Amino acid sequence: MTILPSAFYRRPTLTVARELIGKVFIRRLDDRLLRGRIVEVEAYHQNDDAASHSFRGRSARNDVMFRAGGLLYVYFTYGMHFCMNVVTEDEGVGAAVLLRAVEPLDGIDMMRVHRGAGKKDRELANGPAKFCQAFGIDREANGFPLDGSVVGIADAADVPSSRILATSRVGIRRSTDLPWRFLEKESPWVSPGRPSAIL
C-alpha cells in the first residue's frame, strides 16, 4: 500500500475527487490502524461555487483550504459535528474534497466504540460526520498532512468510470446545479443523503 503523495492532491479538484473513489483512507490512533474504502465524496471550490467555505475569500476558519494540497481540512458544524476534507490544488487556491462515506475495512471494533455499540456496519461511516466520529477525527486534526503519519490515503486500483456516478451535492442550498458529488454506483456504503437537485 502506497500513501498518495502530495502531488496527487495538487491537481484540479474535480479530477482529485473522481480519483479518490476506491482509495483507502488510513488513520493511526493509539497504536491501532483504522482503514476505510472511500465510496462517496464532494468537491468544493472558491470559483463559481457559492456553497464552498472558500467562496468569500480566506479567513481564520477556512485558511487550510487555501494552503497547498495534501492536508486535512476539518470543520465543526451544526453545533456538534465534524466533517473532513482533503485540500487540493496549489497554495492560494481555496479548494477541497469532502469525504462523505467509506466502507469500513480495518478497526471496525474501534469504530463501533466511537459510534456507539449496536450500530450496524453500514451505519458506521455512511455520512461525513459519522465518518469523522468513527475514525476519531476532530478539530485537532485540522491541517494535518496526509502523509500517513496520523492520517493518509493509500493508492488502490482505479474504479472504472462506468461505476462512478456524479450527482448534485447533499445538504446545501446554494450552487445546487453543480454535479460535484461522486459516488460508487450501487455501493451499500454510501450516505442516505439526498442530492440537492435532480440533474
Added chain:
DNA sequence: CAGTCGATGTACT
C-alpha cells in the same frame, strides 16, 4: 418506507 424536527457551537451578517 418518507417526512418532520430538535440539538447545539460558531462564523458571519
Added chain:
DNA sequence: GTACATCGACTGG
C-alpha cells in the same frame, strides 16, 4: 440574529 457541506429520534403510512 441567522445559517449551517448533519444526525438520530420520532411520527404516520
